[in-house]
Amino acid sequence: MNDMVEKLFLDKNLVFIATINPDGSPQLTPVWGDFDNGHVQINTAEGRIKHKNVLKDPRVAVSVVDKDDPLKMTTISGKVIEILPDYDYNHADKLAKKYMNLEKYPFKSPGEKRITFLIKPEKIFVLPEIPMNHD
Numbered sequence: 001m002n003d004m005v006e007k008l009f010l011d012k013n014l015v016f017i018a019t020i021n022p023d024g025s026p027q028l029t030p031v032w033g034d035f036d037n038g039h040v041q042i043n044t045a046e047g048r049i050k051h052k053n054v055l056k057d058p059r060v061a062v063s064v065v066d067k068d069d070p071l072k073m074t075t076i077s078g079k080v081i082e083i084l085p086d087y088d089y090n091h092a093d094k095l096a097k098k099y100m101n102l103e104k105y106p107f108k109s110p111g112e113k114r115i116t117f118l119i120k121p122e123k124i125f126v127l128p129e130i131p132m133n134h135d
Contacts, residue, residue, distance in 0.1 A: 008072065010034060010035060013067050014064070014065075015063070015064050016029070016063045017117075019050045020059060021049075029050055033095070038121075041091065042119065043114060043115070046114075051083075059079055060079065061075060061077045063076070072127070077122055080117045086115055086116050091116045
């Protein structure tokens with residue numbers, strides 16, 4: 001994995017995940033995510049549209065754009081190879097620290113069960129560095 005791609009996921013950048021609706025149309029959601037051990041990790045809750053979609057079709061695309069430099073970006077297509085329970089909120093808490101500097105995930109809902117998509121990248125696109133003319 002390209003170092004810049006990993007850095008995009010590890011920094012405080014929103015991740016956009018696209019899943020496939022039952023009618024074949026795309027479904028796109030901004031989410032919190034990170035990268036570990038060669039896999040993109042996206043945290044969500046059981047029963048959400050993206051969860052239902054990947055249960056039927058594990059193909060996804062994710063995109064991340066650097067919050068400070070929109071020319072640093074990546075788009076990855078791959079498959080959700082595993083859905084990990086995050087019922088203890090360990091991953092959600094880690095992401096709350098990253099995105100909000102909070103120790104605990106602040107949006108807990110009664111009965112909500114958090115999960116983490118483990119996504120194996122299959123195709124990775126990185127925008128080539130473009131020299132800027134500052135005349």
